Amino acid sequence: MSFATRVKEDLNRVLTSKACCRSAEFIAFFLLKGHIRIEKGRQLSLFMQTEHAASIRKMFTLAKDFSLTREIAVHRRTRLNKNQVFTLTVPPQPQLAVFLRELSLLDAYGQWQLGFPQRLRGDILDSPCCRRAYLRGAFLACGSLSEPENAYHLEFGSLDRDQADLLVELMAEYDLNAKIVRRKDREIVYLKGAEEISRLLNIMGSHRSLLEFESLRVTKEIRNQANRQRNCDTANVNKVVKAGWRQVQDINYIADNIGLEVLPRNLRVAAELRLEYPDYSLADLSEVSALGRSALNHRLRRLSQIARNIEDFGPKQWNREEDG
Numbered sequence: 318m319s320f321a322t323r324v325k326e327d328l329n330r331v332l333t334s335k336a337c338c339r340s341a342e343f344i345a346f347f348l349l350k351g352h353i354r355i356e357k358g359r360q361l362s363l364f365m366q367t368e369h370a371a372s373i374r375k376m377f378t379l380a381k382d383f384s385l386t387r388e389i390a391v392h393r394r395t396r397l398n399k400n401q402v403f404t405l406t407v408p409p410q411p412q413l414a415v416f417l418r419e420l421s422l423l424d425a426y427g428q429w430q431l432g433f434p435q436r437l438r439g440d441i442l443d444s445p446c447c448r449r450a451y452l453r454g455a456f457l458a459c460g461s462l463s464e465p466e467n468a469y470h471l472e473f474g475s476l477d478r479d480q481a482d483l484l485v486e487l488m489a490e491y492d493l494n495a496k497i498v499r500r501k502d503r504e505i506v507y508l509k510g511a512e513e514i515s516r517l518l519n520i521m522g523s524h525r526s527l528l529e530f531e532s533l534r535v536t537k538e539i540r541n542q543a544n545r546q547r548n549c550d551t552a553n554v555n556k557v558v559k560a561g562w563r564q565v566q567d568i569n570y571i572a573d574n575i576g577l578e579v580l581p582r583n584l585r586v587a588a589e590l591r592l593e594y595p596d597y598s599l600a601d602l603s604e605v606s607a608l609g610r611s612a613l614n615h616r617l618r619r620l621s622q623i624a625r626n627i628e629d630f631g632p633k634q635w636n637r638e639e640d641g
């Protein structure tokens with residue numbers, strides 16, 4: 318089961334007793350996931366469909382508050398993934414007009430009001446308890462969430478502009494910085510970052526998945542830190558090994574052209590030490606030789622300088638001092 322599904326299972330268990338919030342949650346689900354159908358004889362019915370059985374069961378329960386007669390059905394998709402889908406239908410009935418008028422989708426004369434009901438927008442934004450319920454219903458309707466192990470991305474998909482704006486405004490009430498992006502003529506509202514997603518889960522009341530999310534997040538953070546440390550260590554080791562081998566090349570070059578025996582004794586000791594331990598760091602060389610790090614560093618640099626002198630001026634001029 319994906320993490321997004323577990324969040325939905327969790328949200329479906331949240332059943333508030335406040336009538337205002339129950340209706341806000343149902344309305345969110347209906348506006349974002351439902352359709353109005355015009356049946357024969359110009360009668361209206363409502364229709365909602367989802368792959369989450371628990372969501373449909375919850376909406377069935379919430380719709381009771383509106384005294385709507387409703388039916389649940391299950392069938393298997395014939396195309397695509399052939400998953401089971403669950404539908405909630407509210408067949409034509411006088412009470413339906415009351416419900417739609419309450420949403421301002423029908424006016425007092427039974428005329429259609431196009432677009433997102435503006436009055437509803439104000440009601441939900443002004444009521445802190447219903448804001449949470451609306452976000453919960455919206456997530457159940459069209460929310461998705463990437464696996465926390467992979468990425469921190471939460472989105473509400475396939476919205477019209479007014480619906481998207483309302484979700485952004487609702488989240489802004491909690492200082493969540495949701496953004497809108499257009500995909501195939503529909504708007505997507507998304508939230509990025511572990512911190513913001515974690516807060517939204519809390520706001521919607523998904524406490525069990527919030528705990529799971531936090532624990533996955535900590536595991537991931539520890540793993541990332543370990544990786545960073547390992548990469549950093551590897552980079553340092555590479556640097557040490559490269560420096561060591563460059564010095565070995567220089568020393569061999571000196572040995573081939575003038576011989577190590579012509580070098581002053583302190584340089585010869587450093588050269589032989591390096592040839593013996595090509596991949597040691599300065600600190601390691603210092604430890605095996607009981608020579609100071611800065612003395613060793615100075616001698617190895619001097620050896621490289623001698624190799625450059627031989628290259629540039631010939632074997633006789635190897636003992637030139639560094640310029641400056």
Ligand SMILES: [Zn+2]
Nearest residue numbers: 337338446447
């Ligand atoms: Zn409320």
